[in-house]
Every structure is written in structure tokens, then in C-alpha cells.
Amino acid sequence: MTNIIERVFRAYDVRGVYGEEITGDVAEVIGKAFGTYLGPEKSIVVGRDVRLSGELLQNALTEGLLSTGCNVIDIGILPTPIFYFSIIHYKADGGVVVTASHNPAEWNGFKFCLERGAMLAEGLGLEKVKAIALTKRFRSGRRGRVERRRDAVRVYSDFVLGMISVERRLKVAIDTGNGACSVIVSRLFRKAGVDVIAMNDEPDGRFPAHKPEPTEETLRDLMKVVVEEGADFGIGYDGDGDRAIFIDDRGRMVPGDLALIIMARHYLKDRPGTVVYDISCSMAVEESIRAMGGRPLVSRVGRAYLTDTIRQENAVLGGELSGHLYFADVYGFDDAIYGGLKMAEFLSKTDESLSQVVDSIPKYPAIPNRRYECPDELKFKVVAQLAEEFARMGYKTITIDGVKVVDPEGWFLIRASNTLPQIKMRAEAKNEKKLRELIELAEEKIMEKIE
CATH class of the missing domain: 3.40.120.10 (Alpha-D-Glucose-1,6-Bisphosphate, subunit A, domain 3)
Structure with missing residues (x-):
């Protein structure tokens, strides 16, 4: 054993x-x-x-x-x-x-x-x-x-509904993927005054409709339903309901960091405060939070670290690129159910559609994680060596989770995978030329260490 x-x-x-x-x-x-x-x-x-x-x-x-x-x-x-x-x-x-x-x-x-x-x-x-x-x-x-x-579901429902105020009728398509949110979430939204199109809403541990991870592939039917039924937005939940992906009224997936920016607009409008985000989020997150008068604070990736930071810093909100959203309202926990209800509340108080809100947020050229094979016994050591090398080269680095090299016009992040014998690299920049430069620098240094 x-x-x-x-x-x-x-x-x-x-x-x-x-x-x-x-x-x-x-x-x-x-x-x-x-x-x-x-x-x-x-x-x-x-x-x-x-x-x-x-x-x-x-x-x-x-x-x-x-x-x-x-x-x-x-x-x-x-x-x-x-x-x-x-x-x-x-x-x-x-x-x-x-x-x-x-x-x-x-x-x-x-x-x-x-x-x-x-x-x-x-x-x-x-x-x-x-x-x-x-x-x-x-x-x-x-x-x-x-x-x-x-009685936990009933007590929780009463608690969160007491903090939700939907001011106009909305239509929301919800795909619970036969997971733990089945029945519970659609009932909560209806109690909040939202019209619900429920998909895969019967709990079934075999997950017969699709895999229990909300991705572009698994949420394809949800995207279609949102557009065909004229829904204001859609939500796709993962198997245990702690993470959700939003779909805008045009059937497009909303990345987790953009969802955080939207939530920050809702929360910081009346009460400026601290917003915590993970180190892999777009630089648009920091820019947007500052523009709204908030205090952006970066954290390691992972629920344990974000919840701890939110509580220590008395932050009002937090989020991750992966789609986790954290709320001081619910003790700093990541709560995709409450997040979905808050999205409905936000949209009910604005004349803009979700797609219009999404399109108003700055977007920069970026690449998703690239993966490089590296033995488990070496991967963390390699990342530590890269952090030292980039610092010696004069770059600004953040080392709370791997090494993030920050340039005035972009950044890249190199982390060791927690579950696989791999090193991961993600990058973003203000323009395509700078993005290519950053990718070339990061890949050159990674390959020098692992080849």
C-alpha cells in the first residue's frame, strides 16, 4: 500500500x-x-x-x-x-x-x-x-x-438567496453535467427569479452526457442552446460543483480571468477593496482592478492558497484562470453556485448583454500552457534554476509559484506540474511581436535545462 x-x-x-x-x-x-x-x-x-x-x-x-x-x-x-x-x-x-x-x-x-x-x-x-x-x-x-x-442544502440555499437580488427577468441555460449540482442549482436559480433551461440535470455518477469537466468540447451543446433559446447566458459546472464556466449570449466561453474582471466590476462599484487572482491570469486583471479603484493581489495557483490569502487580506473577491471564483460573502470559499447567482444579479442591473461586457474588456495575444517533459525528480529543481538565471539576467521575477518573468509589455510563467512529469509555460503580451520574443526566450532557457 x-x-x-x-x-x-x-x-x-x-x-x-x-x-x-x-x-x-x-x-x-x-x-x-x-x-x-x-x-x-x-x-x-x-x-x-x-x-x-x-x-x-x-x-x-x-x-x-x-x-x-x-x-x-x-x-x-x-x-x-x-x-x-x-x-x-x-x-x-x-x-x-x-x-x-x-x-x-x-x-x-x-x-x-x-x-x-x-x-x-x-x-x-x-x-x-x-x-x-x-x-x-x-x-x-x-x-x-x-x-x-x-439539512445542509436547505440552510445553504436560504443563506445565499438572502444575498442575491435579481432585478429583472433573465433566462439562463445551466448544464450540471449529471454532477453534484444537478437539481439543486436549477432550483436555486428559479427561487432567485431566473428562468432556467436545465440540461443534464439528473444526478448520475457515470456522467453519461459528457465528461465532468467544463471545456469547449463538453459544453458545445450548452453553447448551442444559449444561442438558439435566446438565453442571457449559460453556465457549465464541473463534477463536484466548485468550478463553473460561463457562456455569453453569443455562445462564447468566457475565460476564468475575464469572469473575475466582470465580478470585480460588480463588487468594486460600491465598495473598493482587494481582489486576489492567481499568477497565471491575464494582465488585464490587474489593469482592470486598478482602474476600478481596487487593490490587485497575486497568489499561488490553488484553492488552499487563494482562500488563505483572501482571508488574511480581507479581500472581497478572488479568482483563477481555471474558473474558480472566491467570495468574502461565503467565507472566502470558491463557490461556483454563488458565482452563477451573482452573475445573474450583475446582468439584471445593467442594460448591457454579457457579450457586450466581455467585448469591453482588453484582450491581449497569449498562448495556453505549453508542456515540456521533465522527470518528477528534476522538474522543481529546473524551475528553481530558471528563476535564478532570469533574475541574474536582470528580469523582474515573481517566484511565489514557479517563476513569472514580467516585462513592461508582457510576461511568461514557468511552473512544474503538480501531477505529471512536466514543466508548463504560458505567456501573454501587448502585441504579437513581443509575445513571440517572450516565448522564444522562455523556450530557449527551458530546453537548455532539460535536454
Whole structure:
């Protein structure tokens, strides 16, 4: 089992293929490790997404937690944002949700939280849970107890609807992809006064309609429906509901960083404050936030780091290129359900369509991540060496997450993949000529290190 534990612990969670890497035995060990890490008599919220393996894994995980003396609050099947909310609502000491997020149906895994929903990640406690699982030095004592609660969705719904004000009738197409948001989200939007076209709205852990990751490929039908039905916008959710991709009224995907800019317009209009964004976002994010009188603050990629920064800096909002949106309104959590409702609220208060708002935001030439094969044991060392070299060459660098080289007219970011033996590079510039120059510089230096 040692090799399996080594493989399934990732940078932000535990994840693997059910039956091969993630099994009932592995789940019980992980429950024991997390229970040992937290300590006896702690209360732990446990929930899961709709995957077919979820019930077995949740039961095994719970058995491990109970054996360490922890008490479990079982909240059943629900979206991950409601799981985060439940940790605070039930005043729990932590939580585990059984999910593999946007991975295919045969995958499953675990996300871990501490008190107030603070996320465990590498460098923030997850490595300690892994060490306990590897050594199997588990705490034992009086067995904990299980309390089953099924009111989390209702309490969450009342909470968020109290902060939503949709001022004119909108039509929204929603594709929940048969995931954890099925039924729940369409009902919430209708309660908010929005007309809903619900797609793939029956929970099904096989994800029969399409893969549980919102991409241009999987959301093609949603884009078509938005245009054909004259919807104001569309939303595509991932498997566990913590990430959403917006579709504008012209059927175009709205990148995550542009969605953040739109949210910032809504929030900073009345209350200037701090907005946190991940290091891979467009420079249009910083420019737009400053233009609105806000304070832009860059963060490492990943929920654990953004939530922590938002709370420490009392930020009003946060976002990632990947589509995660974070709100101080919901304790700094990334919440795609609340994000969708807030988009509806924003559009109901403006005469502009979403496509007009999107087209008003500056867009610069950019490339998506390019990937370069590099062994796991070398990739982080290579990125560190590149950071030192670029600094010696006189470039402005940001090293909170890989190395970002910043030029007055553009930037590139080089990071080691957290899950694959690869180095990734992304770049953006004010014009195509500068973009080519930055790409050539980055690739030349990467290849010197890995060839």
C-alpha cells in the first residue's frame, strides 16, 4: 500500500482510479491518518459527490475516522461548495469530501479541510497526513459517533438567496453535467427569479452526457442552446460543483480571468477593496482592478492558497484562470453556485448583454500552457534554476509559484506540474511581436535545462 499512498497524494488532494489506487482499504487508512492528524473527539463533516464509488469510500473513510475517536457529521451527496459551507455551519473542526472533481467517472478521491474550511494542501498540512498514512502510526481510543444531517442544502440555499437580488427577468441555460449540482442549482436559480433551461440535470455518477469537466468540447451543446433559446447566458459546472464556466449570449466561453474582471466590476462599484487572482491570469486583471479603484493581489495557483490569502487580506473577491471564483460573502470559499447567482444579479442591473461586457474588456495575444517533459525528480529543481538565471539576467521575477518573468509589455510563467512529469509555460503580451520574443526566450532557457 505504500506505493499507492505515494501516488494518490497530490498537491491539493488525494486522487486516483477507483479499484486500482483508490479502494476501501485505502480510504480507511486515509480516514485514520486524517483523524490522527486532527486529534480525538474532533467533529468532522463528511460528504461526497455523485460518483458510483462514493458511498463505499465514504463508509470506509468514516470507519477510519471513528477508530481514531473523531465524530463524523454525515451530510450525504451535495456540491463541494455546500460541503465547505457546512463545516462552518455545523461548527466542525474539519471535513473530508469524497470527490475527484472534474476527473472522469472511474476516478475518485478526497479533499480535506480544517476548521472554518481552510484547505489542506502540500505545505499546508497535507504532507503530514500523508506521512501518518505511510507510517501507519494511528491514534486509537474510544470510538467516535456518527450524526446524519440532511439539512445542509436547505440552510445553504436560504443563506445565499438572502444575498442575491435579481432585478429583472433573465433566462439562463445551466448544464450540471449529471454532477453534484444537478437539481439543486436549477432550483436555486428559479427561487432567485431566473428562468432556467436545465440540461443534464439528473444526478448520475457515470456522467453519461459528457465528461465532468467544463471545456469547449463538453459544453458545445450548452453553447448551442444559449444561442438558439435566446438565453442571457449559460453556465457549465464541473463534477463536484466548485468550478463553473460561463457562456455569453453569443455562445462564447468566457475565460476564468475575464469572469473575475466582470465580478470585480460588480463588487468594486460600491465598495473598493482587494481582489486576489492567481499568477497565471491575464494582465488585464490587474489593469482592470486598478482602474476600478481596487487593490490587485497575486497568489499561488490553488484553492488552499487563494482562500488563505483572501482571508488574511480581507479581500472581497478572488479568482483563477481555471474558473474558480472566491467570495468574502461565503467565507472566502470558491463557490461556483454563488458565482452563477451573482452573475445573474450583475446582468439584471445593467442594460448591457454579457457579450457586450466581455467585448469591453482588453484582450491581449497569449498562448495556453505549453508542456515540456521533465522527470518528477528534476522538474522543481529546473524551475528553481530558471528563476535564478532570469533574475541574474536582470528580469523582474515573481517566484511565489514557479517563476513569472514580467516585462513592461508582457510576461511568461514557468511552473512544474503538480501531477505529471512536466514543466508548463504560458505567456501573454501587448502585441504579437513581443509575445513571440517572450516565448522564444522562455523556450530557449527551458530546453537548455532539460535536454
